[in-house]
Amino acid sequence: MLTSMKKRLLPLMLILAVSLVFAGCGTTPTTTPAPTSTSTLSGSFNIIGSNTVTPLTSVWSENFMKANRGVSIAVSGPGSGVGIASLIDGTTDICQASRAISAKEMDQAKAKGVNPYEIKVASDALSVVVNPANPVTELTIVQLSAIYTNKITNWKEVGGNDMPIVALSRDTNSGTHVFFKEHVVQMAELPSKDTKLEYGNKVQMLPSTEEGVSQVAGNPNTIFYAGLGYVNDSVKAIAIKKTAGDAAVKPSVTTALDGTYPISRPLFYYTNGAPTGVMKSYIDYCLSAEGQEEVMKAGFVPLAK
């Protein structure tokens, strides 16, 4: 019984082995880089950081890897704070960030012999979104600050329905969390600026931007902030007034570029020292006209020329 099985198996295995050898022959030519590509770049590096910048970095790195077959780039977006911590700890090559590195982080980096090199790669109009059923269409920065410090807790206080406000935020890993805290909650550009203000303790800290946007789409009480790239038809972007006397401006590429939208911010790449080799070629591509075109497509604001 056993031996007959073995006898029957033997030819099968032979066929398998032979076909494997041939299969190997067949694939070998295709795995070598296409000779038409003039690029001789090769290498691999990783990019860790902002959840906001991730969709843009993904497009850039995919395009770059398509054009340069020898290059491999790994992208992940747990948050700007994570990216900067990784850069300081030496576990990432490029850090993507939706906020500038803080003085404290700079000191920590210097203490570990890391020299963060800042490259501005695009801008973002930080959008405030509500459920489409919410009649509120515009808010001032002061009102937003009051909402996020739990001083205003009902939509009727800002001209909406008699409904409780559920303020959603990203968690502390997020650069957007920090940027929003400084520029909206603490009102950095207003005379009423107060750096002692913090998010109220009823504000819900969510682990991802996607979760916040889907909560807003499903719950008419909620308000959330997200990069322009995350705003879709399921939510409504609020027009922002810098002060009660200013015009209300909706977030868009145009309003961010001409500077009328009050909460737009730069997006950065950080490397340890000026980038060299394949990383430099990648960043050059991001900053090129071709790369900046992708910025527009991804819903972000390209750098001014």
Next chain:
Amino acid sequence: MQQIDAAPAAASASREGLRRRLRLGERVIEGWIFLAGLLAIVVLLGIIFILLKEGLPIFAHTPPWEFFFGTRWYPVSDPPTFGIAPFFVSTLMVTLISTAVAVPIGVACAAYLSEVAPPKVSETVKPIIEILAGIPSVMMGFIGLALLSPFVQSLFNLNTGLCGLTAAIMLSFMSLPIIVSVSEDALHAVPREYKEASYALGATKWETIWHVCIPAALSGIAAAVMLGVGRAIGETMTVLMVAGGALAVPVSPTDPMTTMTAAIASGIGNAVRGGLQYQALFAVGLILFILTLAVNIFADRVLERQKRKFAR
């Protein structure tokens, strides 16, 4: 003559060799098992050492009193404040509710499977329940986000469905399989004589389950409950996704909240190694560790008392 003598001598020699080989094999296996046991202890000691080494320095910045009873957690502010009372209360609340939901259902389910259900039913249902234990926690988080949280929100007329209650219900689903499976085993192990004696005295099925089977299996059931509690305390991904993430000390289970595990998971990523936030989060981990240790010691005491009661 010599030939006749040689045979048993050779046999005894080979038996001797076999015995020696067995002894050698046994020694190797004994050594291997000893090493495996030692490794577990070394790993445990290593974890305790790292938790202490990374966590304790925070008390130089924030005195223990403020750390445990402080209600403000602002790790990225300047200066940062670390008060973990909201996380501690949240963890207790979520764990208690999930245990209160899961234990009656789990024990009742186990009693049904072990004592009432026909063998065919219990043989099919038990593996299905055990499959439930294999669902990744991130999937349970998704289910909580998409299905349970809107339901909880409309049922209790809440502002948001992301709250401690939603997390507790998801956690009770996750600890149910452990509770059912382990208590079913315990009930199954109750000697047939106990039940037969009970029936012989004229007890009904319900009386037999309630007064004989469950008390006899109580040590196993207690172990099952503790395993369930352990799962609920330590679960991270699901509570991170559905518990709401507010930093206030929760007053009601329907408040959004952050448990200790969720606080660690959402903060450790941007904590620079050796920084204040890093130390504070390790200290939270240390407290979590002490908490589970206390649960285990408590469970051990219960089991011991139970055994003594039966010995009498």
